[in-house]
Amino acid sequence: MVSNSIELIADGLFFPEGPRWRTEEQKLYFSDVMAGKVSRIGDEGTVEPVFELGEFPSGLGFLENGDLLVVATASKAIVRLDADQVLAGSAKRSDSVHHADISTPFGTGNNDMVVAPNGNAYAGAYVPGLSEETPPGPSNPPMFGHLVLARPDGSSQIVADRVCFPNGGAITPDEKTLIVAETFAFALTTWDIEDDGTLSNRRPFANLAAPTDGISLDAEGCIWVACPYFSYGDSGGWVRVADGGEIKQVIPLDSRDKSAYACMLGGADGRDLWLCESTVLGRERFQGDGRIRRVRVDVPMAERQF
Numbered sequence: 001m002v003s004n005s006i007e008l009i010a011d012g013l014f015f016p017e018g019p020r021w022r023t024e025e026q027k028l029y030f031s032d033v034m035a036g037k038v039s040r041i042g043d044e045g046t047v048e049p050v051f052e053l054g055e056f057p058s059g060l061g062f063l064e065n066g067d068l069l070v071v072a073t074a075s076k077a078i079v080r081l082d083a084d085q086v087l088a089g090s091a092k093r094s095d096s097v098h099h100a101d102i103s104t105p106f107g108t109g110n111n112d113m114v115v116a117p118n119g120n121a122y123a124g125a126y127v128p129g130l131s132e133e134t135p136p137g138p139s140n141p142p143m144f145g146h147l148v149l150a151r152p153d154g155s156s157q158i159v160a161d162r163v164c165f166p167n168g169g170a171i172t173p174d175e176k177t178l179i180v181a182e183t184f185a186f187a188l189t190t191w192d193i194e195d196d197g198t199l200s201n202r203r204p205f206a207n208l209a210a211p212t213d214g215i216s217l218d219a220e221g222c223i224w225v226a227c228p229y230f231s232y233g234d235s236g237g238w239v240r241v242a243d244g245g246e247i248k249q250v251i252p253l254d255s256r257d258k259s260a261y262a263c264m265l266g267g268a269d270g271r272d273l274w275l276c277e278s279t280v281l282g283r284e285r286f287q288g289d290g291r292i293r294r295v296r297v298d299v300p301m302a303e304r305q306f
Contacts, residue, residue: 013290016276021266031057054093059113076103100150114169119152124166135232142184168214181212206245214262226260270300
């Protein structure tokens, strides 16, 4: 059960995505994608600039030394900002370094990412062309994409194919399992992580019958997943689902103009679910459409969600 009502933390954003909770700072980091920057926010609701990328940022993740990894979508790369620059804030692209190439031979774009404690980063690589203005279907088919592994030394390789618009990811605390949202397969999919970081034993985690976007793993092994719509054109919401597909809880987004795009557990006790929202899918987006809200939930976050 949701313990309290949903609380508005920050509005006036553009398109908040890729949230990551930093326990060390008690701050939520997120990409304001279409504003071209990474920001952070705490309990008091003040949005602090962290990194002006100079292009659209997407997935975020931290290395154990506090360095920040950011997916640079136009560059098809991951860039790295060192820990001191992260803490200081207001960094520019020139303050960062190239970390890894995550392009593929298939003309893919890049979006979300999850980083393991050992520094391995798994980034989504999708095939462009899907129109957001109409529902996916035979006349507007989502194409299969890939998952790209970027290792700490900057080398990269494709580790999964035929992934239907890969999006949010999570890694279990034992570092042995990767869970990824396949947005337009309406599903969550899981793989075993091998010792060399490659993936095996692909299998379904859950079918949602709705598009799956950003996700967060809780201490009971369930996933909170943001669904941009339940029926095309509506606002969707957030669903807590167990491995195997049992729906444990649904938090609908009761709005005419916002959709749910991401979520992240955090807070002092791990029971704050941070909710990233912006314009309903299929409508033109504008600065000021995005917001971050927060709700209390019963089960805390899993350990070490990088």
